[in-house]
Amino acid sequence: MLRITDLCAGYGQKQVLREVSLDVPRGAVVAILGANGAGKSTLLKSIVGLVRATSGSITLDQKPLANESPDRALRSGIALVAEQRELFKSMSVADNLMLGGFLRRGTAECLEDFEKLLDVFPRLRERSKQPARTLSGGEQQMLAIARALMARPSYLLLDEPSLGLAPRVVEEIFAIVRRVSAEGVAIVIVEQNVSLALDVAQNGYVMEVGAITVSGASELLRTMPAVQQAYL
Numbered sequence: 551m552l553r554i555t556d557l558c559a560g561y562g563q564k565q566v567l568r569e570v571s572l573d574v575p576r577g578a579v580v581a582i583l584g585a586n587g588a589g590k591s592t593l594l595k596s597i598v599g600l601v602r603a604t605s606g607s608i609t610l611d612q613k614p615l616a617n618e619s620p621d622r623a624l625r626s627g628i629a630l631v632a633e634q635r636e637l638f639k640s641m642s643v644a645d646n647l648m649l650g651g652f653l654r655r656g657t658a659e660c661l662e663d664f665e666k667l668l669d670v671f672p673r674l675r676e677r678s679k680q681p682a683r684t685l686s687g688g689e690q691q692m693l694a695i696a697r698a699l700m701a702r703p704s705y706l707l708l709d710e711p712s713l714g715l716a717p718r719v720v721e722e723i724f725a726i727v728r729r730v731s732a733e734g735v736a737i738v739i740v741e742q743n744v745s746l747a748l749d750v751a752q753n754g755y756v757m758e759v760g761a762i763t764v765s766g767a768s769e770l771l772r773t774m775p776a777v778q779q780a781y782l
């Protein structure tokens with residue numbers, strides 16, 4: 551289980567996260583909701599060590615993770631797909647994908663996963679030789695997710711995967727999220743599309759100004775007037 555307890559974190563003097571606590575059991579899907587600037591991205595970044603925690607703890611199966619480097623988080627099985635997607639734009643789709651497996655030893659196994667992921671993402675197979683910058687927004691998001699999956703994570707952190715995408719493409723991305731979840735990968739998803747996020751997640755947490763204000767089962771959150779008014 552990924553457990554965050556009373557986490558405070560921020561940028562220099564600026565404190566963003568205020569005593570955030572949340573649990574993500576293995577295999578679960580958890581949605582993080584909240585307005586722009588609430589601190590959702592900061593939370594995901596602090597889980598992988600891109601933002602420093604000033605107090606509180608992050609543990610994976612009771613082992614401390616806070617303030618470890620992003621590669622250590624990845625070695626522990628936690629992969630972040632950042633909002634900006636962070637692709638190597640001039641490199642090919644195939645090379646971007648293979649780079650996702652850079653921490654793994656067995657090349658044969660990596661190649662097997664590479665082929666498997668190209669089956670899951672047929673559009674990436676069609677475009678495997680193209681530079682990543684030539685992909686549409688939705689295809690770039692698919693590549694970012696596929697590249698993260700090349701590390702065989704047990705936790706996938708998705709920051710606004712549907713941002714800027716057409717509704718049909720958003721549906722495709724969520725179908726992929728469901729498929730990844732069905733394979734047993736736990737997912738923490740930050741999403742503006744609250745309705746879709748609550749459909750796919752078992753539990754949700756609402757963040758306001760760096761703190762968790764409401765949390766609970768997705769069906770429960772959906773019925774709360776405060777959540778409906780603000781986000782649905």
Ligand code: ATP
Binds near residue numbers: 566584585587590593
């Ligand atoms: P959004 O959906 O707009 O990304 P968010 O909930 O993910 O919102 P964050 O991106 O985590 O929010 O931002 C939380 C706060 O931290 C904001 O006030 C933002 O301006 C600030 N912030 C984010 N990144 C930095 C940074 N690199 N340096 C300083 N402040 C930052």
